[in-house]
Amino acid sequence: xxxxxxxxxxxxxxxxxxxxxxxxxxxxxxxxxxxxxxxxxxxxxxxxxxxxxxxxxxxxxxxxxxxxxxxxxxxxxxxxxxxxxxxxxxxxxxxxxxxxxxxxxxxxxxxxxxxxxxxxxxxxxxxxxxxxxxxxxxxxxxxxxxxxxxxxxxxxxxxxxxxxxxxxxxxxxxxxxxxxxxxxxxxxxxxxxxxxxxxxxxxxxxxxxxxxxxxxxxxxxxxxxxxxxxxxxxxxxxxxxxxxxxxxxxxxxxxxxxxxxxxxxxxxxxxxxxxxxxxxxxxxxxxxxxxxxxxxxxxxxxxxxxxxxxxxxxxxxxxxxxxxxxxxxxxxxxxxxxxxxxxxxxxxxxxxxxxxxxxxxxxxxxxxxxxxxxxxxxxxxx
Amino acid sequence: xxxxxxxxxxxxxxxxxxxxxxxxxxxxxxxxxxxxxxxxxxxxxxxxxxxxxxxxxxxxxxxxxxxxxxxxxxxxxxxxxxxxxxxxxxxxxxxxxxxxxxxxxxxxxxxxxxxxxxxxxxxxxxxxxxxxxxxxxxxx
Numbered sequence: 469x470x471x472x473x474x475x476x477x478x479x480x481x482x483x484x485x486x487x488x489x490x491x492x493x494x495x496x497x498x499x500x501x502x503x504x505x506x507x508x509x510x511x512x513x514x515x516x517x518x519x520x521x522x523x524x525x526x527x528x529x530x531x532x533x534x535x536x537x538x539x540x541x542x543x544x545x546x547x548x549x550x551x552x553x554x555x556x557x558x559x560x561x562x563x564x565x566x567x568x569x570x571x572x573x574x575x576x577x578x579x580x581x582x583x584x585x586x587x588x589x590x591x592x593x594x595x596x597x598x599x600x601x602x603x604x605x606x607x608x609x610x611x612x613x614x615x616x617x618x619x620x621x622x623x624x625x626x627x628x629x630x631x632x633x634x635x636x637x638x639x640x641x642x643x644x645x646x647x648x649x650x651x652x653x654x655x656x657x658x659x660x661x662x663x664x665x666x667x668x669x670x671x672x673x674x675x676x677x678x679x680x681x682x683x684x685x686x687x688x689x690x691x692x693x694x695x696x697x698x699x700x701x702x703x704x705x706x707x708x709x710x711x712x713x714x715x716x717x718x719x720x721x722x723x724x725x726x727x728x729x730x731x732x733x734x735x736x737x738x739x740x741x742x743x744x745x746x747x748x749x750x751x752x753x754x755x756x757x758x759x760x761x762x763x764x765x766x767x768x769x770x771x772x773x774x775x776x777x778x779x780x781x782x783x784x785x786x787x788x789x790x791x792x793x794x795x796x797x798x799x800x801x802x803x804x805x806x807x808x809x810x811x812x813x814x815x816x817x818x819x820x821x822x823x824x825x826x827x828x829x830x831x832x833x834x835x836x837x838x839x840x841x842x843x844x845x846x847x848x849x850x
Numbered sequence: 851x852x853x854x855x856x857x858x859x860x861x862x863x864x865x866x867x868x869x870x871x872x873x874x875x876x877x878x879x880x881x882x883x884x885x886x887x888x889x890x891x892x893x894x895x896x897x898x899x900x901x902x903x904x905x906x907x908x909x910x911x912x913x914x915x916x917x918x919x920x921x922x923x924x925x926x927x928x929x930x931x932x933x934x935x936x937x938x939x940x941x942x943x944x945x946x947x948x949x950x951x952x953x954x955x956x957x958x959x960x961x962x963x964x965x966x967x968x969x970x971x972x973x974x975x976x977x978x979x980x981x982x983x984x985x986x987x988x989x990x
Binding site: 566567568569572573575576577579581582583584585586588610611613614615617 | 897898899902903905906936937938940941943944945946983984
């Protein structure tokens with residue numbers, strides 16, 4: 469794909485140079501070297517080398533805040549994804565956070581010949597079946613567990629809680645023992661070849677499993693299956709995010725909760741919110757738990773601010789500043805707990821709290837919890 | 851068909867294990883030539899990505915070796931290395947790699963014999979296990 473194709477496909481040529489994208493962009497507010505408008509302008513002028521060689525190409529969070537404001541409907545996140553694919557073809561890569569451990573694991577998973585031990589954490593109290601209609605997509609949590617332990621995140625708790633919720637609503641999900649990463653991070657860092665391999669492996673396994681419905685506890689996997697997989701593979705299943713599933717179960721009265729006294733606020737992950745438009749279900753779920761008070765942050769729903777890093781690239785001081793700002797916003801609501809529905813949001817926020825640095829910064833300590841952990845802790849034990 | 855020759859990447863600390871490998875050489879102790887030694891300044895600087903990259907590149911086994919505890923040229927490199935190794939072992943296990951493909955050893959400067967023995971043992975074990983699942987493409 470050439471720069472010209474990218475401009476055409478993402479409707480970049482419609483740009484009016486109004487600059488709304490740069491004024492809403494969370495990165496541009498802190499990083500003077502980054503401007504979506506300048507990126508688009510460079511693309512329109514055909515300065516391919518400038519774009520491909522620009523470190524800031526990998527700074528974009530692809531959070532979609534700019535797209536929402538754009539009067540010309542330029543698909544900026546997709547523009548960035550395609551530009552990154554162009555750059556990675558030229559051997560340019562972003563700076564990977566955590567030394568690129570996550571990316572390396574994903575690349576290793578794209579190998580067809582492996583037999584993983586990714587479900588060791590399953591215990592007897594979590595009921596699963598080897599053949600069934602509902603497939604629970606575990607995602608990368610078994611791999612995140614050792615990597616992010618240092619910040620007190622327990623990614624596996626999210627998967628365990630999700631299965632508990634499914635069990636309580638009368639569903640025993642099937643899990644794939646050799647599930648691969650959905651490839652979200654590969655797609656968004658421009659490594660389309662690896663993404664294609666992962667997509668094909670996953671699609672074949674899902675087809676073989678005979679699943680009719682896939683439930684995700686991770687918005688990135690959900691988005692990737694819904695929006696990106698159709699261009700590469702065919703998945704013949706109903707797709708549902710766990711919050712949508714829980715909301716439906718609450719409406720059908722198949723879940724009941726005990727009282728939980730907590731004041732919480734909710735972070736909309738970009739993939740679930742702006743990318744897929746799921747704003748109401750998570751709120752419906754939180755409000756359904758008796759005793760819980762939900763307060764909104766100054767920026768919520770469409771206006772929500774990203775957690776500061778996406779696809780584990782270019783995590784820098786600006787990412788940190790975004791995180792601190794968001795955590796302060798959460799604290800300003802007076803909530804005791806920040807609820808999110810994306811494992812990565814939790815990882816990034818907790819990392820910011822752990823790596824505060826030597827100097828005395830603002831107090832950003834707040835409990836961060838995944839929505840499924842909250843729901844699981846409120847379940848009535850049967 | 852020729853016998854499978856495993857490829858081992860060894861991360862060896864400059865002050866102990868690398869010197870031990872050197873001693874093994876100068877003392878003319880024979881050990882299999884399947885190991886590629888990468889000298890690092892301290893075993894504590896080995897990051898999980900080094901190990902994962904080795905497997906990505908087609909290694910069949912990875913050895914991470916350095917000074918004994920309390921014997922670090924710096925302060926607490928071996929402790930850091932232990933913590934890192936625990937993490938990477940869990941990742942490797944989840945990926946389906948056998949435990950024997952990863953080895954952590956404490957080998958001091960004078961222990962050239964031990965270095966040679968460790969490599970020999972690893973080569974034997976890896977020959978039994980066969981090529982790493984991530985190497986299949988390269989072999990075929």
